[in-house]
Amino acid sequence: MHMIWVMLALLAVFIVRVVKGPSIWDRLLGLSVISTKVILIIVFFASYNQIAYLLDIAIVFVLLGFISIIFTALFLLQRIKAGGK
């Protein structure tokens, strides 16, 4: 149970980095790290309460996080390339 509190503390550290991050890329990196931490929290919770179907949620969350980061990065690439001219 205490592991979830450890993970939440780590989340707070990464949120500081996302807010402080000089550029938007640091924020994207922070997003990717935070989503990994949330997955770990789900897995800890599922293993602590012996609930198996929670892991499906974690798997879906991994894939969704991945897709959102990929398309956000692609979108930013076009926007900055066009805006940078």
Add this chain to the structure above:
Amino acid sequence: MQVVGDIFVIIGTVFILFGVIGLMKFKNFYTRILVTAKIDTVGVITVIIGIAIKHGLSFFSMKVLLLMGIVMIVNPLASHMIARSAYLSGYQTEGQDDKAKTTYNEEHV
């Protein structure tokens, strides 16, 4: 078995703590993303192996190992995409630190 699993979980958490330190210490974006993404994935894998060991051979640990396989594939891909688009858009390509004026006009972002 429980103790072995707990040891793995603690080792994974220590890895993640290294990632946090790395995230705060490095000044250049690319070194930061290299460290964070790699340690992040390794931390998740270690923790998930620990949890799989804690649950022995059961339906639960099979599903956890599947999750580990997915994370192993997905996480590096996402980090690569972030670094690639950051590089292509010319952010800190000359290796200057965060304080230096970035090469592209940051006001738009």
